Amino acid sequence: MQVVKEQIMRALTTKPSSLDQFKSKLQNLSYTEILKIRQSERMNQEDFQSRPILELKEKIQPEILELIKQQRLNRLVEGTCFRKLNSRRRQDKFWYCRLSPNHKVLHYGDLEESPQGEVPHDSLQDKCNIWEINP
Template identity: 55%
Template sequence: SQIEQITRTLSSKPTSLELFKNKVNALNYSEILKLRQTERLHQEETLAPPVLELKERLKPELLELIRQQRLNRLCESAHRLACSERQTGHKLWYCRLSPNHKMLHYGDVEEDTENPPIETLQEKIPVADIKGLLTGKDCPHMKENKGKQNKEVLDLAFSITYDVEEYSLNFIAPSRTDFCLWTDGLSVLLGREMSSESMRSELEILLSMEIKLRLLDLENVPIPDNAPVVPKPPSNFNFCYDFSQTEQ
């Protein structure tokens, strides 16, 4: 353990003897165990070719799960967003996707209303009429105030273009989570790939959990880099029982 303390500390290339002493003292036995476990998991789950192949096979199913979750979230409740349309100024509006995924309902309601029913949202846009999704500085309401918007607002802005290019529905999400939810959901409706950091994080978590479940029966069993060689078939199959013949 002491040798490993020294070798791991030296591998970080400390620039002074004092820094070396501090790192050696911080690298106690429990920390070394954590590092070993992390390295083992990394070796087994990330680098083993069969596990990498399994991950690629699992990705489409898990991505579809995330897509459905995004659409369900947009349908299950109305989300309050800062919204502006056709340069009429910013207002706090609710927006919600219809259960059949064909209409985007939005509108203003009383301030103290929580999760208003979809019938109370007066305006709507057919999803089929949505032409594109813009984010950040590409949004019309961000271009209008060029140079005045801070990065926090830019990171939360997104716009839906519809009918013709000059018409758009512009939003500012209340949080990065809501921004990822809406941009992912709208991308799904438009037939595009999701690209938010929330999607990537959730995909990694789901992949990690699924891989661990699939490998439960292989605990402490080394995973080979290549599949074993399939043996040649036998010269005949006379040892097989023929069930196709009706027994008398």
């Protein structure tokens, strides 16, 4: 309800001269747009621009980025199953890919059915060395 209220209030502040203009303004102020505006306004508040906040942000940013990197690598090591499309756009087979625990090789291969849990590296027929991938 707060988002709807904010959409209406923001649309009315532009002082639309007709109902069609008002509706148009409302359509431009989607839920995601309101969230972006709110976030932008919060970031511009004085509290977020104060020296202690900026110093804290600068101090913890490398640690947070490293955590994100580790989470992404862990997800790649777990592996993921994808539906495989054939020439007639049917999705009757699966394709699985995962990164080796040492992060040096991508193992992948076709599967007849969706796996229940992790697929072992040795059951995946194909592999690609990471160093062979062009950036």
